[in-house]
Amino acid sequence: MLMPHPAVLRGLLAEYEAAAADEPVDATGRPGPRTRDLAYTLCVSTGTRDVRRALETARRHLADAPAPPAPATPPAPVAAGAPAGVAD
Numbered sequence: 001m002l003m004p005h006p007a008v009l010r011g012l013l014a015e016y017e018a019a020a021a022d023e024p025v026d027a028t029g030r031p032g033p034r035t036r037d038l039a040y041t042l043c044v045s046t047g048t049r050d051v052r053r054a055l056e057t058a059r060r061h062l063a064d065a066p067a068p069p070a071p072a073t074p075p076a077p078v079a080a081g082a083p084a085g086v087a088d
Contacts, residue, residue, distance in 0.1 A: 004045045006065035012042055013058050016051075 003009070016038040023032035031039070039051040046057040 003061055006062055007068060009045060009058050009065075010062055010068070012038065012045060013055070013062070016042055016055070 004012070016035065019035040019038055020031065023035050025031060030036070039054070042054040042058060043049055043051060046054045046061070048054040048057055
């Protein structure tokens with residue numbers, strides 16, 4: 001089965017968890033529309049039909065995936081008046 005790239009899956013999982021925590025339930029007690037949309041996307045992405053299984057599958061897949069690369073360190077700022085290393 002095809003699985004999404006770990007970075008995509010990690011983002012979906014984070015978005016779903018945030019939406020599930022922040023979005024109010026509707027009048028019938030169901031999750032809000034954003035949470036439902038993300039649940040559907042997680043199910044499709046993991047080949048499951050239930051959001052609980054999708055979350056388990058996504059977490060298991062991410063546990064087996066290599067760790068994301070560390071963010072690049074931005075270069076140090078150049079002091080005013082210092083040569084920029086570019087010919088004039």
